[in-house]
Amino acid sequence: MVKTVPEAENPQIPAEPPAAPAAVSVPTPTVSHPEVVDNAIERPVFETRDLAVRYAGKPAVLGVSLKVPEKEITAFIGPSGCGKSTILRCLDRMNDLIPSATVEGTVLYHGHDLYGPGVDPVQVRKRIGMVFQKPNPFPKSIYENIAFGPRVLGLKGNMDEMVETALRRASLWDDVKDRLKDNAFGMSGGQQQRLCIARALATDPDVLLMDEPCSALDPISTGRIEDLMHELKNSVSIVIVTHNMQQAARVSDRTAFFIVDLDGGEDRRIGRLVEYGPTGRIFTNPHDTRTEEYVTGKFG
């Protein structure tokens, strides 16, 4: 079901001209100032319009409208349960795997509706890579882990080269080039996560979605992954969900702040997008008091 709110019927639109034209076309009920969600992005990789996800009919996150820029790093931050991972998983249709989840609203990928009729989620996931919270290498050799993606996609070409390229892009090649046949489970946690990044890069996606990729890692491994993200953003757009505000401030170009809305009581926790804009501004000059309280550590 696609729910769109026509402009004219929405009384929430403020009178003053908003900073971003996109913010007018997709107003969300919770955003009081249009400049709070700054969607001034020329050629977005993703654009969500009034995106909402319900689990078994109960709303989990409502009214998310934002644009994700190309070749930049976008961070989703917020307290647990605010729906940031849920929104991330809408971007490559991983929510389809949860039978009770229903997605409403629109997700545009380079202007194409990802939830449109006839869109095959498998085809979507072939173009969009994903890295998960806990490293999840396959119980196979390092080589086979990387080769899996190109194989299921039926890519033609020299597999050894593809594996090397992917491992080099994830700056893992020098660590593992002598033990490509070893089981991936013998690697350290940080190496496993970089292997998962290399595995996602092997099919040359143009977006990498990262769902709290460092939450299971030590600070040194985390630093290496953050360096890697900086290198990768020249070639791929990255969306990262993180519970770590410092990480968002360090790596991202733009930040979206989500919150758990308790207006329906404790048993009706609804995630909402509060503020979105350039990371520097979100952390130094937040427009919404809730963002300010969160980034200064007053809650969350």
Add this chain to the structure above:
Amino acid sequence: MAFDPLLHRASAPEEDVIAGLGSRGAGSLLRDRAFILCLILLTSVGLVVLGVLLVTTGSDGIPQINADFINNFPSAFPERAGIQSAIWGTLWLMGVVAVVIIPLGVATALYLEEYADRSKWWNRAIEVNIQNLAAVPSIVYGILGLAYIVRGPLSLGRTVIAGGLTLALVVLPVVIITSREAIRAVPPSIKEGALALGATHWQAIWRQILPSSIPGIATGVILSLSRAIGETAPLILVGAATFVAFNPTGLDSPFTALPLQIFSWVSQPNSDFQAKAAAAIVVLLLILVLLNAVAIWLRSRFQRRW
């Protein structure tokens, strides 16, 4: 009253607190010891019965086991009676059982774990019925085999294939249940990882989930075979012969099997045949131990900590 440091901490002087740590009191220590002794005694009842059984069977049977016993066919004369046709019959049966249960069991398990929508009543009905079928006495399957496989629609007669199919029915629920457990033991993150790379559901199953669960499935299959190998009642009902002086020549051949041979010898009045039965029991037990050892080896060799 028992000493409770939480209650006394605030008011009691320090030495009182320390004094309480020295002993639990003789009474509770004695009760602990008595309880453990009780458990050991109860455990040993089973072990002793098994031990006596093994020793008496072994002392009767082991002297009888020699090349002649393994190589000879059944005979009216105990000194010439052997188990060659029974061993070959059992091997043929196990072959049929394995060929039937592996594809059927794994396919059913995959359907139930990966595709079945549990909100649909028929899927829940299948699940409950498989659980129930695992508990149905094997003689009931024997009757089923007699009515529908030996006679009735399939009319395969008293042949290797009819016996094998009947035994396959007996152990199929167990194979399905153990295969489901093996498939479920593969963490969802592996499937997610494969799907996120653009694999189809089938590719994720065929290339990741199934290879990861093969050790568990193999263990279940071997344990099922070791159950099937000892089944007697269904084979009696489907009319396997007890006196077969030739090896099976094909799926449509009459056959006997080790448990049937044992059954027929035990019921002979001549005590020399009883000793032959004991010897055949030892052979059957050895095969069982071997199968279970392979299952245990598989499980520990490929056990994975995710």
